[in-house]
Amino acid sequence: MHLTSGTDDLTTAANLLRAGELVALPTETVYGLAGDAGNPDALRAIFQAKGRPADHPLIVHLAAAEQLPAWAAVVPEAAWRLASAFWPGPLTLVLPAARTVSPLVTGGQTTVALRVPAHPVFQAVLQRLGRGLAAPSANPFGRISPTTALHVQRHLAGRIAAVVDGGPCPVGIESTIVDLSGDHPRLLRPGRITAEALAPHLPPILTTDATAPRVPGMLDSHYAPSKPCYRIPIDLHESPFPDRRPGLIATRPVDWPVARFWPMPAVPEDYASMLYSVLHQADGSDCDVLLIALPPDDSAWIAVHDRIRRAARSL
Structure with missing residues (x-):
């Protein structure tokens, strides 16, 4: 189903998600394959539609930073500073997961990845739904991330209930990921928000290491076309x-x-x-x-x- 960003279609998208269906939604970064983050059947459907490995964690998208305590066992002061500076926006924070968070979301880890997207279409759906949405990129696992509704339709038609066409994604690459689950902040994935932009709000940032949590988009081969x-x-x-x-x-x-x-x-x-x-x-x-x-x-x-x-x- 191809939906527009009109009011009635956004309500339809929210109702589909509430019923456990999958809907591709635009974010400011790339189109996300959204499913109810509290519904295990919807989460399993995301992995099946993408062909995604079960140990690959998902990012949960929230309507506002105030929802962080529902998903994170601990919200350090640094998380609130970054949320104030960069949310809504293309920044994902990795925090200790609340006990209620499904291992399907965390990939079996003790951490959860959270962000508040800036795209008005995604925000409108979140407001209608009233709950968090898991939303990896809306493409087959490992392939090129989608930045238009057409990209989604070409690769996931027949596997998902609908795509909401919100036009091209302005940022065009995935969010910056910062890990705040340990003693020192770590930059796990670079994005539009740079280390230099983060620096005034954090202690010195470490790059990822062998002890860092697994996060999306960090395989050696990813975002890849089918041609050589x-x-x-x-x-x-x-x-x-x-x-x-x-x-x-x-x-x-x-x-x-x-x-x-x-x-x-x-x-x-x-x-x-x-x-x-x-x-x-x-x-x-x-x-x-x-x-x-x-x-x-x-x-x-x-x-x-x-x-x-x-x-x-x-x-």
Whole structure:
């Protein structure tokens, strides 16, 4: 079922979710495959629809920060500071899970990932529903995340009850994830909200390590097209696949022939906003191999580099 962002359709979406059905909803990051986070049958259906491993935790989306104590056993002061600064928005906090949280949500861990989305469509559905929604990206597990309703329909049609079309997702990549479940905050997944933006609100941030909780989107291969996809330096002097039809995604052209060229912005936020949409286009093209020229290697591009590294293999 294709729903619009009109009032009646949003009520229909909320009623479907209340009945345990799955509905794809737009967030400011990517489209999420939403199900009632308190309904075990809905949670199992999310894993089945995506082909998602059972130990891969889900992010619970809430209407407001005030709902944190219902889901987290402990809400440290740092969580309230970050919520005040960045919610609603593309930031996920990992906290000790309340005992009432299903292990289907946590992936069997003692922590839970929580965020308050900023997209008005998702917020409107949350307000109508009155409960938290688990919502991983609305795509087959490991494949390119969807940033339009059409992306969802192409890959999950027949597996879910409905998709609500809220237009393209403006941020375009998944949320930043910060772990506050231990003694020191840890940045587990980079996103639009950078470590530099987080720093004034936290003690020094550690990068992830072997003791960090499992969180979504951290497999070595993720966000990947179905076609072979490789990352290359922008200054590569010759085609790595001279006998094939390469498609190139880059901020500027190269000096050797390509079958298709998708120009990308030179501003990291704009690049991130376009990345998955362009990957979907490239994956549906007549090219038989995809090449992503790496953007600048500096801190502003960390989130983009992370998504490219998981989507594309090295040569």
